[in-house]
Amino acid sequence: MDFVGTFRAIAAAAIAFVPPAIAQDLLKDSPASDWRELDPENTLYLELPAGRVVIELAPAYAPANVAAIRKLLRQRYFDGSVVLRVQDNYVVQWARPEDDPRAKAMAAVKVKPEFSRPVDPGLEFTPLPYPDTYAPEVGFSQGFAAARDAKRGETWLVHCYGSVGVGRDDDADSGNGSELYAVIGQSPRGPAPMGFYEKPSQRIPIASARLAADVPEAGRLRLEALRTDSATFKAYIASRATRKESWFKDPIGRIGVCNMPLPVRVKGS
Protein backbone atom coordinates (compact mmCIF):
# COMPACT_ATOMS: atom_id res chain seq x y z
CA MET A 1 0.00 0.00 0.00
CA ASP A 2 2.99 2.32 -0.14
CA PHE A 3 2.79 4.18 -3.39
CA VAL A 4 5.84 4.05 -5.50
CA GLY A 5 4.78 5.15 -8.90
CA THR A 6 2.39 5.23 -11.77
CA PHE A 7 2.13 2.39 -14.21
CA ARG A 8 2.01 3.41 -17.83
CA ALA A 9 1.50 0.61 -20.29
CA ILE A 10 3.46 1.28 -23.43
CA ALA A 11 3.50 -1.27 -26.22
CA ALA A 12 6.85 -1.00 -27.99
CA ALA A 13 7.62 2.69 -28.39
CA ALA A 14 4.06 3.88 -28.94
CA ILE A 15 2.60 5.93 -26.11
CA ALA A 16 -0.74 4.47 -25.13
CA PHE A 17 -2.08 7.77 -23.87
CA VAL A 18 -3.62 9.93 -26.57
CA PRO A 19 -5.55 12.86 -25.14
CA PRO A 20 -8.92 13.98 -26.57
CA ALA A 21 -8.89 16.37 -29.54
CA ILE A 22 -9.43 19.56 -27.55
CA ALA A 23 -6.60 18.70 -25.15
CA GLN A 24 -4.37 17.80 -28.11
CA ASP A 25 -4.46 21.35 -29.43
CA LEU A 26 -3.74 22.65 -25.98
CA LEU A 27 -0.75 20.32 -25.58
CA LYS A 28 0.58 21.00 -29.09
CA ASP A 29 0.77 24.73 -28.38
CA SER A 30 2.32 24.33 -24.92
CA PRO A 31 5.78 25.73 -24.18
CA ALA A 32 8.60 23.17 -23.83
CA SER A 33 9.17 24.41 -20.28
CA ASP A 34 5.77 23.00 -19.25
CA TRP A 35 7.20 19.49 -19.77
CA ARG A 36 9.78 17.56 -17.79
CA GLU A 37 11.82 14.60 -18.95
CA LEU A 38 11.48 11.53 -16.73
CA ASP A 39 14.50 11.01 -14.48
CA PRO A 40 16.19 7.71 -15.48
CA GLU A 41 16.81 6.99 -11.76
CA ASN A 42 13.03 7.10 -11.22
CA THR A 43 11.99 5.26 -14.37
CA LEU A 44 11.41 1.52 -14.33
CA TYR A 45 11.01 -0.64 -17.44
CA LEU A 46 9.16 -3.94 -17.10
CA GLU A 47 9.60 -6.10 -20.18
CA LEU A 48 6.47 -8.21 -20.75
CA PRO A 49 5.50 -10.39 -23.73
CA ALA A 50 3.11 -7.61 -24.80
CA GLY A 51 5.81 -4.95 -24.68
CA ARG A 52 7.45 -2.56 -22.30
CA VAL A 53 5.64 -1.11 -19.29
CA VAL A 54 7.06 2.16 -17.97
CA ILE A 55 6.64 3.00 -14.29
CA GLU A 56 7.67 6.29 -12.74
CA LEU A 57 8.85 6.02 -9.14
CA ALA A 58 7.92 8.64 -6.52
CA PRO A 59 10.80 8.95 -4.04
CA ALA A 60 9.29 12.13 -2.56
CA TYR A 61 6.42 10.00 -1.25
CA ALA A 62 8.04 6.64 -0.49
CA PRO A 63 11.81 7.14 -0.21
CA ALA A 64 12.56 3.95 1.74
CA ASN A 65 10.41 1.77 -0.50
CA VAL A 66 11.79 3.33 -3.69
CA ALA A 67 15.33 2.73 -2.40
CA ALA A 68 14.44 -0.91 -1.65
CA ILE A 69 13.04 -1.36 -5.17
CA ARG A 70 16.09 0.25 -6.81
CA LYS A 71 18.31 -2.15 -4.89
CA LEU A 72 16.23 -5.16 -6.01
CA LEU A 73 16.29 -3.94 -9.62
CA ARG A 74 20.09 -3.68 -9.52
CA GLN A 75 20.24 -7.22 -8.17
CA ARG A 76 18.08 -8.23 -11.17
CA TYR A 77 15.59 -9.54 -8.67
CA PHE A 78 12.59 -9.13 -10.98
CA ASP A 79 14.16 -10.85 -14.00
CA GLY A 80 12.17 -14.07 -14.11
CA SER A 81 9.42 -12.75 -11.89
CA VAL A 82 5.81 -13.22 -12.99
CA VAL A 83 2.44 -11.51 -13.05
CA LEU A 84 0.73 -13.92 -10.68
CA ARG A 85 -2.58 -12.17 -10.19
CA VAL A 86 -4.95 -10.19 -12.40
CA GLN A 87 -8.13 -9.42 -10.49
CA ASP A 88 -10.63 -7.72 -12.76
CA ASN A 89 -11.51 -4.18 -11.69
CA TYR A 90 -8.94 -4.32 -8.85
CA VAL A 91 -5.22 -5.15 -9.20
CA VAL A 92 -2.44 -6.73 -11.23
CA GLN A 93 0.30 -8.12 -8.97
CA TRP A 94 3.79 -9.36 -9.76
CA ALA A 95 6.62 -11.01 -7.85
CA ARG A 96 8.97 -13.98 -7.96
CA PRO A 97 7.05 -17.26 -7.45
CA GLU A 98 6.49 -18.05 -3.73
CA ASP A 99 8.66 -21.21 -3.83
CA ASP A 100 11.62 -19.42 -5.43
CA PRO A 101 14.68 -19.30 -3.10
CA ARG A 102 15.12 -15.54 -3.59
CA ALA A 103 11.45 -14.95 -2.79
CA LYS A 104 11.82 -17.05 0.36
CA ALA A 105 14.90 -15.05 1.39
CA MET A 106 12.94 -11.80 1.00
CA ALA A 107 10.12 -12.97 3.27
CA ALA A 108 12.00 -11.81 6.38
CA VAL A 109 12.96 -8.40 4.97
CA LYS A 110 10.93 -5.50 6.34
CA VAL A 111 10.76 -1.93 5.03
CA LYS A 112 8.90 0.77 6.96
CA PRO A 113 5.51 1.61 5.56
CA GLU A 114 5.12 4.99 3.85
CA PHE A 115 1.35 5.33 3.60
CA SER A 116 1.60 9.11 3.80
CA ARG A 117 4.19 11.82 4.44
CA PRO A 118 4.11 15.20 6.17
CA VAL A 119 2.74 18.14 4.20
CA ASP A 120 5.64 20.33 3.04
CA PRO A 121 5.08 23.73 1.39
CA GLY A 122 8.15 23.01 -0.76
CA LEU A 123 6.54 19.94 -2.31
CA GLU A 124 4.34 20.71 -5.32
CA PHE A 125 0.62 20.28 -4.76
CA THR A 126 -1.72 21.52 -7.49
CA PRO A 127 -5.24 21.36 -6.00
CA LEU A 128 -8.23 20.09 -7.93
CA PRO A 129 -11.15 22.25 -6.74
CA TYR A 130 -13.79 19.49 -6.67
CA PRO A 131 -14.99 17.26 -3.82
CA ASP A 132 -13.61 13.75 -3.38
CA THR A 133 -15.21 10.87 -1.52
CA TYR A 134 -12.13 9.83 0.43
CA ALA A 135 -9.89 12.85 1.04
CA PRO A 136 -10.52 16.40 2.30
CA GLU A 137 -8.45 17.70 -0.64
CA VAL A 138 -7.16 16.13 -3.85
CA GLY A 139 -4.84 17.32 -6.59
CA PHE A 140 -1.57 16.52 -8.33
CA SER A 141 2.02 16.41 -7.20
CA GLN A 142 5.03 15.81 -9.43
CA GLY A 143 2.79 14.14 -12.01
CA PHE A 144 0.93 11.92 -9.58
CA ALA A 145 -2.67 12.04 -8.37
CA ALA A 146 -2.38 13.03 -4.72
CA ALA A 147 -4.41 13.95 -1.64
CA ARG A 148 -3.87 16.11 1.39
CA ASP A 149 -5.31 16.35 4.88
CA ALA A 150 -4.30 19.72 6.33
CA LYS A 151 -5.74 18.87 9.75
CA ARG A 152 -3.58 15.77 10.04
CA GLY A 153 -0.71 17.47 8.23
CA GLU A 154 -0.42 14.50 5.86
CA THR A 155 -0.23 14.05 2.11
CA TRP A 156 -0.18 10.87 0.00
CA LEU A 157 -0.52 9.48 -3.50
CA VAL A 158 -3.95 8.22 -4.50
CA HIS A 159 -5.01 4.75 -5.65
CA CYS A 160 -6.07 5.55 -9.22
CA TYR A 161 -6.04 3.30 -12.28
CA GLY A 162 -2.37 2.74 -13.08
CA SER A 163 -0.97 3.55 -9.62
CA VAL A 164 1.70 1.13 -8.44
CA GLY A 165 2.05 0.07 -4.81
CA VAL A 166 4.11 -2.23 -2.62
CA GLY A 167 2.29 -5.44 -1.71
CA ARG A 168 2.34 -6.55 1.92
CA ASP A 169 0.70 -8.94 4.37
CA ASP A 170 -1.38 -7.78 7.34
CA ASP A 171 1.60 -6.32 9.21
CA ALA A 172 2.19 -2.73 8.12
CA ASP A 173 5.96 -3.29 7.72
CA SER A 174 5.71 -6.62 5.90
CA GLY A 175 6.13 -5.03 2.47
CA ASN A 176 9.66 -4.73 1.10
CA GLY A 177 9.32 -3.92 -2.60
CA SER A 178 9.72 -7.52 -3.80
CA GLU A 179 5.99 -7.74 -4.58
CA LEU A 180 4.37 -4.90 -6.51
CA TYR A 181 0.89 -4.23 -7.79
CA ALA A 182 -0.82 -1.89 -10.21
CA VAL A 183 -4.36 -0.66 -9.60
CA ILE A 184 -6.74 -1.49 -12.47
CA GLY A 185 -10.07 -0.67 -10.84
CA GLN A 186 -11.79 0.17 -7.61
CA SER A 187 -14.07 -2.63 -6.48
CA PRO A 188 -12.41 -5.55 -4.76
CA ARG A 189 -14.18 -8.83 -5.34
CA GLY A 190 -12.43 -10.94 -2.72
CA PRO A 191 -11.98 -13.43 -1.15
CA ALA A 192 -10.01 -16.28 -2.81
CA PRO A 193 -9.01 -16.89 -5.51
CA MET A 194 -8.78 -13.06 -5.88
CA GLY A 195 -7.54 -13.32 -9.45
CA PHE A 196 -4.50 -15.47 -8.66
CA TYR A 197 -3.72 -17.78 -11.57
CA GLU A 198 -4.42 -21.37 -10.57
CA LYS A 199 -1.54 -22.85 -12.58
CA PRO A 200 1.98 -21.43 -12.77
CA SER A 201 1.82 -21.88 -16.57
CA GLN A 202 -0.90 -19.21 -16.74
CA ARG A 203 1.34 -16.57 -15.22
CA ILE A 204 2.72 -13.81 -17.44
CA PRO A 205 6.54 -13.86 -17.48
CA ILE A 206 8.54 -10.69 -16.81
CA ALA A 207 11.72 -11.04 -18.86
CA SER A 208 13.47 -8.20 -17.10
CA ALA A 209 12.96 -5.14 -14.96
CA ARG A 210 15.50 -2.30 -15.09
CA LEU A 211 15.90 1.28 -14.06
CA ALA A 212 16.20 3.38 -17.22
CA ALA A 213 19.47 4.66 -15.73
CA ASP A 214 20.89 1.12 -16.09
CA VAL A 215 19.81 0.67 -19.73
CA PRO A 216 22.15 1.89 -22.53
CA GLU A 217 20.93 5.21 -24.00
CA ALA A 218 19.89 3.52 -27.26
CA GLY A 219 17.49 1.26 -25.40
CA ARG A 220 15.82 4.02 -23.42
CA LEU A 221 12.52 5.68 -24.17
CA ARG A 222 13.01 9.40 -23.75
CA LEU A 223 9.68 10.32 -22.25
CA GLU A 224 8.51 13.64 -21.00
CA ALA A 225 5.46 14.30 -18.87
CA LEU A 226 3.42 17.46 -18.61
CA ARG A 227 4.39 19.28 -15.39
CA THR A 228 1.36 19.18 -13.11
CA ASP A 229 2.15 22.66 -11.78
CA SER A 230 2.26 24.19 -15.30
CA ALA A 231 -0.26 26.57 -16.87
CA THR A 232 -0.88 23.95 -19.58
CA PHE A 233 -1.84 21.29 -17.03
CA LYS A 234 -4.24 23.75 -15.36
CA ALA A 235 -5.83 24.46 -18.76
CA TYR A 236 -6.00 20.70 -19.35
CA ILE A 237 -7.84 20.23 -16.03
CA ALA A 238 -10.29 22.96 -17.08
CA SER A 239 -10.80 21.38 -20.53
CA ARG A 240 -11.60 18.01 -18.95
CA ALA A 241 -13.80 19.45 -16.21
CA THR A 242 -15.95 21.50 -18.59
CA ARG A 243 -16.63 19.33 -21.61
CA LYS A 244 -16.72 21.35 -24.80
CA GLU A 245 -17.16 18.49 -27.27
CA SER A 246 -20.62 18.51 -28.87
CA TRP A 247 -21.19 14.93 -27.68
CA PHE A 248 -21.63 16.14 -24.10
CA LYS A 249 -25.12 17.53 -23.51
CA ASP A 250 -24.14 18.65 -20.01
CA PRO A 251 -20.67 20.21 -19.67
CA ILE A 252 -20.50 18.84 -16.07
CA GLY A 253 -17.95 21.36 -14.79
CA ARG A 254 -16.13 18.87 -12.55
CA ILE A 255 -13.56 16.12 -12.90
CA GLY A 256 -12.38 13.39 -10.52
CA VAL A 257 -8.75 13.10 -9.46
CA CYS A 258 -8.61 9.62 -11.04
CA ASN A 259 -10.12 10.83 -14.33
CA MET A 260 -7.10 12.93 -15.30
CA PRO A 261 -4.57 10.71 -17.12
CA LEU A 262 -1.21 12.49 -17.23
CA PRO A 263 -0.11 13.62 -20.71
CA VAL A 264 3.15 11.83 -21.57
CA ARG A 265 5.02 11.95 -24.90
CA VAL A 266 8.24 10.83 -26.49
CA LYS A 267 10.63 13.78 -26.31
CA GLY A 268 10.89 15.54 -29.66
CA SER A 269 7.77 13.85 -31.06
Add this chain to the structure above:
Amino acid sequence: MDFVGTFRAIAAAAIAFVPPAIAQDLLKDSPASDWRELDPENTLYLELPAGRVVIELAPAYAPANVAAIRKLLRQRYFDGSVVLRVQDNYVVQWARPEDDPRAKAMAAVKVKPEFSRPVDPGLEFTPLPYPDTYAPEVGFSQGFAAARDAKRGETWLVHCYGSVGVGRDDDADSGNGSELYAVIGQSPRGPAPMGFYEKPSQRIPIASARLAADVPEAGRLRLEALRTDSATFKAYIASRATRKESWFKDPIGRIGVCNMPLPVRVKGS
Protein backbone atom coordinates in the same frame (compact mmCIF):
# COMPACT_ATOMS: atom_id res chain seq x y z
CA MET B 1 -25.71 7.61 -22.31
CA ASP B 2 -29.16 6.56 -21.18
CA PHE B 3 -28.70 4.02 -18.46
CA VAL B 4 -30.49 0.79 -18.97
CA GLY B 5 -28.93 -1.60 -16.57
CA THR B 6 -26.01 -3.11 -14.79
CA PHE B 7 -23.75 -5.60 -16.48
CA ARG B 8 -22.90 -8.62 -14.40
CA ALA B 9 -20.43 -11.00 -15.96
CA ILE B 10 -21.35 -14.53 -15.03
CA ALA B 11 -19.38 -17.45 -16.46
CA ALA B 12 -21.75 -20.39 -16.77
CA ALA B 13 -23.83 -20.52 -13.59
CA ALA B 14 -21.14 -19.30 -11.20
CA ILE B 15 -21.72 -15.85 -9.75
CA ALA B 16 -18.61 -13.75 -10.27
CA PHE B 17 -19.33 -11.56 -7.29
CA VAL B 18 -18.07 -12.98 -4.00
CA PRO B 19 -18.18 -10.42 -1.19
CA PRO B 20 -15.36 -10.07 1.36
CA ALA B 21 -15.41 -12.38 4.40
CA ILE B 22 -17.01 -9.90 6.81
CA ALA B 23 -19.81 -9.11 4.36
CA GLN B 24 -20.31 -12.84 3.71
CA ASP B 25 -21.32 -13.47 7.33
CA LEU B 26 -23.63 -10.52 7.17
CA LEU B 27 -25.28 -11.79 3.98
CA LYS B 28 -25.51 -15.39 5.21
CA ASP B 29 -27.53 -14.30 8.25
CA SER B 30 -29.80 -11.94 6.31
CA PRO B 31 -33.54 -12.56 6.16
CA ALA B 32 -34.93 -13.86 2.84
CA SER B 33 -37.13 -10.75 2.66
CA ASP B 34 -34.03 -8.57 2.20
CA TRP B 35 -33.53 -10.17 -1.23
CA ARG B 36 -35.53 -9.82 -4.42
CA GLU B 37 -35.57 -12.18 -7.37
CA LEU B 38 -34.70 -10.50 -10.67
CA ASP B 39 -37.76 -9.89 -12.85
CA PRO B 40 -37.41 -12.00 -16.05
CA GLU B 41 -38.87 -9.07 -18.04
CA ASN B 42 -35.93 -6.93 -16.86
CA THR B 43 -33.20 -9.55 -17.17
CA LEU B 44 -31.13 -9.83 -20.31
CA TYR B 45 -28.83 -12.73 -21.14
CA LEU B 46 -25.96 -12.13 -23.56
CA GLU B 47 -24.37 -15.39 -24.68
CA LEU B 48 -20.64 -14.85 -25.34
CA PRO B 49 -17.89 -17.40 -26.02
CA ALA B 50 -16.73 -16.91 -22.41
CA GLY B 51 -20.17 -17.57 -20.98
CA ARG B 52 -23.39 -15.81 -20.15
CA VAL B 53 -23.49 -12.16 -19.19
CA VAL B 54 -26.53 -11.10 -17.17
CA ILE B 55 -27.78 -7.52 -17.41
CA GLU B 56 -30.58 -6.08 -15.31
CA LEU B 57 -32.66 -3.44 -17.06
CA ALA B 58 -33.87 -0.31 -15.24
CA PRO B 59 -37.25 0.69 -16.69
CA ALA B 60 -37.86 3.14 -13.81
CA TYR B 61 -34.97 5.23 -15.16
CA ALA B 62 -35.13 4.70 -18.92
CA PRO B 63 -38.59 3.39 -19.83
CA ALA B 64 -38.49 4.35 -23.52
CA ASN B 65 -35.01 2.94 -24.04
CA VAL B 66 -35.77 -0.27 -22.13
CA ALA B 67 -38.92 -0.72 -24.25
CA ALA B 68 -36.86 -0.22 -27.42
CA ILE B 69 -34.31 -2.80 -26.26
CA ARG B 70 -37.01 -5.34 -25.33
CA LYS B 71 -38.48 -4.94 -28.81
CA LEU B 72 -35.07 -5.49 -30.45
CA LEU B 73 -34.43 -8.55 -28.26
CA ARG B 74 -37.76 -10.07 -29.32
CA GLN B 75 -36.82 -9.45 -32.95
CA ARG B 76 -33.56 -11.34 -32.18
CA TYR B 77 -31.75 -8.24 -33.31
CA PHE B 78 -28.64 -8.93 -31.24
CA ASP B 79 -28.20 -12.56 -32.35
CA GLY B 80 -25.11 -12.29 -34.51
CA SER B 81 -24.11 -8.92 -33.11
CA VAL B 82 -20.51 -8.41 -31.97
CA VAL B 83 -18.41 -6.76 -29.32
CA LEU B 84 -16.74 -4.26 -31.62
CA ARG B 85 -14.89 -2.14 -29.12
CA VAL B 86 -13.00 -2.78 -25.89
CA GLN B 87 -11.33 0.40 -24.71
CA ASP B 88 -9.19 -0.29 -21.66
CA ASN B 89 -10.35 1.57 -18.56
CA TYR B 90 -13.37 2.97 -20.42
CA VAL B 91 -16.02 0.94 -22.29
CA VAL B 92 -16.99 -2.31 -24.00
CA GLN B 93 -19.45 -1.69 -26.85
CA TRP B 94 -21.58 -4.09 -28.86
CA ALA B 95 -23.88 -3.86 -31.88
CA ARG B 96 -24.53 -5.42 -35.27
CA PRO B 97 -21.68 -4.62 -37.70
CA GLU B 98 -22.11 -1.18 -39.39
CA ASP B 99 -22.54 -2.68 -42.88
CA ASP B 100 -25.26 -5.11 -41.79
CA PRO B 101 -28.65 -4.34 -43.41
CA ARG B 102 -30.47 -4.42 -40.08
CA ALA B 103 -27.93 -2.02 -38.57
CA LYS B 104 -28.39 0.30 -41.54
CA ALA B 105 -32.17 0.20 -41.11
CA MET B 106 -31.79 1.17 -37.44
CA ALA B 107 -29.68 4.24 -38.25
CA ALA B 108 -32.80 6.37 -38.81
CA VAL B 109 -34.61 5.21 -35.65
CA LYS B 110 -34.62 7.74 -32.82
CA VAL B 111 -35.56 7.17 -29.18
CA LYS B 112 -35.82 10.09 -26.76
CA PRO B 113 -32.87 10.44 -24.43
CA GLU B 114 -33.44 9.59 -20.77
CA PHE B 115 -30.34 11.04 -19.13
CA SER B 116 -32.24 11.67 -15.90
CA ARG B 117 -35.80 11.52 -14.56
CA PRO B 118 -37.77 13.59 -12.06
CA VAL B 119 -37.23 12.87 -8.37
CA ASP B 120 -40.21 10.90 -7.03
CA PRO B 121 -40.65 10.17 -3.31
CA GLY B 122 -42.21 6.84 -4.30
CA LEU B 123 -39.01 5.70 -6.02
CA GLU B 124 -36.48 4.07 -3.66
CA PHE B 125 -33.37 6.12 -2.98
CA THR B 126 -31.03 4.89 -0.25
CA PRO B 127 -28.52 7.71 0.31
CA LEU B 128 -24.81 7.09 0.78
CA PRO B 129 -23.70 9.74 3.30
CA TYR B 130 -20.32 10.54 1.72
CA PRO B 131 -19.31 13.26 -0.74
CA ASP B 132 -19.10 12.53 -4.46
CA THR B 133 -17.13 14.45 -7.08
CA TYR B 134 -19.91 14.71 -9.64
CA ALA B 135 -23.30 14.73 -7.89
CA PRO B 136 -24.73 16.64 -4.92
CA GLU B 137 -26.03 13.32 -3.52
CA VAL B 138 -25.36 9.68 -4.37
CA GLY B 139 -26.91 6.42 -3.23
CA PHE B 140 -28.72 3.34 -4.49
CA SER B 141 -32.06 2.78 -6.13
CA GLN B 142 -33.57 -0.58 -6.99
CA GLY B 143 -30.12 -2.17 -6.93
CA PHE B 144 -28.41 0.47 -9.05
CA ALA B 145 -25.85 3.11 -8.10
CA ALA B 146 -27.74 6.39 -8.45
CA ALA B 147 -27.47 10.14 -7.91
CA ARG B 148 -29.87 12.93 -7.10
CA ASP B 149 -29.92 16.68 -7.49
CA ALA B 150 -32.70 18.04 -5.27
CA LYS B 151 -32.29 21.58 -6.62
CA ARG B 152 -32.86 20.44 -10.19
CA GLY B 153 -35.40 17.83 -9.07
CA GLU B 154 -33.56 15.18 -11.08
CA THR B 155 -32.27 11.69 -10.38
CA TRP B 156 -30.23 9.32 -12.56
CA LEU B 157 -28.17 6.14 -12.63
CA VAL B 158 -24.43 6.55 -12.28
CA HIS B 159 -21.65 5.46 -14.66
CA CYS B 160 -19.91 2.86 -12.48
CA TYR B 161 -17.94 -0.22 -13.54
CA GLY B 162 -20.52 -2.59 -15.00
CA SER B 163 -23.19 -0.01 -15.83
CA VAL B 164 -24.79 -0.45 -19.24
CA GLY B 165 -25.83 2.46 -21.43
CA VAL B 166 -27.30 3.19 -24.85
CA GLY B 167 -24.70 4.31 -27.37
CA ARG B 168 -25.46 7.34 -29.50
CA ASP B 169 -23.89 9.88 -31.86
CA ASP B 170 -23.63 13.59 -31.04
CA ASP B 171 -27.38 14.19 -31.32
CA ALA B 172 -29.07 13.49 -27.98
CA ASP B 173 -31.85 11.45 -29.62
CA SER B 174 -29.60 9.43 -31.93
CA GLY B 175 -29.50 6.43 -29.59
CA ASN B 176 -32.11 3.72 -30.09
CA GLY B 177 -30.96 0.70 -28.10
CA SER B 178 -29.34 -1.07 -31.06
CA GLU B 179 -25.87 -0.20 -29.78
CA LEU B 180 -25.08 -0.79 -26.11
CA TYR B 181 -22.01 -0.33 -23.96
CA ALA B 182 -20.77 -1.40 -20.55
CA VAL B 183 -18.55 0.86 -18.47
CA ILE B 184 -15.23 -0.78 -17.51
CA GLY B 185 -13.34 2.24 -16.19
CA GLN B 186 -13.35 5.98 -15.89
CA SER B 187 -10.59 7.55 -17.95
CA PRO B 188 -11.31 7.93 -21.64
CA ARG B 189 -8.24 7.70 -23.79
CA GLY B 190 -9.68 8.98 -27.06
CA PRO B 191 -9.49 9.78 -29.94
CA ALA B 192 -9.35 7.05 -32.60
CA PRO B 193 -9.02 4.09 -32.62
CA MET B 194 -10.74 4.24 -29.17
CA GLY B 195 -10.47 0.49 -28.72
CA PHE B 196 -12.36 -0.44 -31.89
CA TYR B 197 -11.05 -3.71 -33.30
CA GLU B 198 -9.25 -3.06 -36.56
CA LYS B 199 -10.36 -6.30 -38.22
CA PRO B 200 -13.86 -7.78 -38.08
CA SER B 201 -12.25 -11.15 -37.25
CA GLN B 202 -11.06 -9.74 -33.91
CA ARG B 203 -14.60 -8.97 -32.79
CA ILE B 204 -16.19 -11.13 -30.10
CA PRO B 205 -19.35 -12.81 -31.39
CA ILE B 206 -22.62 -12.61 -29.45
CA ALA B 207 -24.44 -15.86 -30.19
CA SER B 208 -27.74 -14.64 -28.80
CA ALA B 209 -29.34 -12.04 -26.55
CA ARG B 210 -32.64 -12.84 -24.84
CA LEU B 211 -34.87 -11.56 -22.10
CA ALA B 212 -34.97 -14.19 -19.36
CA ALA B 213 -38.76 -14.09 -19.78
CA ASP B 214 -38.31 -15.54 -23.29
CA VAL B 215 -36.00 -18.38 -22.19
CA PRO B 216 -37.56 -21.70 -21.03
CA GLU B 217 -37.49 -22.00 -17.20
CA ALA B 218 -34.79 -24.69 -17.33
CA GLY B 219 -32.42 -22.34 -19.13
CA ARG B 220 -32.87 -19.45 -16.74
CA LEU B 221 -30.57 -18.45 -13.92
CA ARG B 222 -32.72 -17.74 -10.90
CA LEU B 223 -30.83 -14.82 -9.44
CA GLU B 224 -31.69 -12.71 -6.48
CA ALA B 225 -30.13 -9.40 -5.55
CA LEU B 226 -29.88 -7.83 -2.14
CA ARG B 227 -32.54 -5.10 -1.82
CA THR B 228 -30.73 -1.79 -1.62
CA ASP B 229 -33.34 -0.42 0.81
CA SER B 230 -32.91 -3.37 3.21
CA ALA B 231 -31.29 -3.34 6.67
CA THR B 232 -28.75 -5.87 5.38
CA PHE B 233 -27.65 -3.57 2.55
CA LYS B 234 -27.26 -0.69 5.02
CA ALA B 235 -25.09 -2.92 7.25
CA TYR B 236 -23.13 -3.94 4.13
CA ILE B 237 -22.49 -0.25 3.31
CA ALA B 238 -21.26 0.28 6.88
CA SER B 239 -19.01 -2.79 6.70
CA ARG B 240 -17.41 -1.56 3.49
CA ALA B 241 -17.10 2.05 4.66
CA THR B 242 -15.39 1.16 7.94
CA ARG B 243 -12.87 -1.56 7.17
CA LYS B 244 -12.60 -4.06 10.00
CA GLU B 245 -10.17 -6.49 8.35
CA SER B 246 -6.74 -6.40 10.02
CA TRP B 247 -5.11 -5.64 6.67
CA PHE B 248 -6.48 -2.08 6.77
CA LYS B 249 -4.35 0.16 8.99
CA ASP B 250 -6.82 3.03 8.58
CA PRO B 251 -10.51 2.05 8.69
CA ILE B 252 -11.27 4.98 6.31
CA GLY B 253 -14.93 5.39 7.29
CA ARG B 254 -16.13 6.23 3.77
CA ILE B 255 -16.97 4.41 0.57
CA GLY B 256 -17.58 5.60 -2.98
CA VAL B 257 -20.85 4.93 -4.79
CA CYS B 258 -18.95 2.96 -7.44
CA ASN B 259 -17.10 0.86 -4.84
CA MET B 260 -20.21 -0.99 -3.67
CA PRO B 261 -20.77 -4.03 -5.93
CA LEU B 262 -24.31 -5.32 -5.44
CA PRO B 263 -24.55 -8.73 -3.74
CA VAL B 264 -26.24 -11.17 -6.14
CA ARG B 265 -26.73 -14.93 -5.62
CA VAL B 266 -28.42 -17.89 -7.20
CA LYS B 267 -31.77 -18.33 -5.42
CA GLY B 268 -31.61 -21.16 -2.90
CA SER B 269 -27.81 -21.32 -2.94
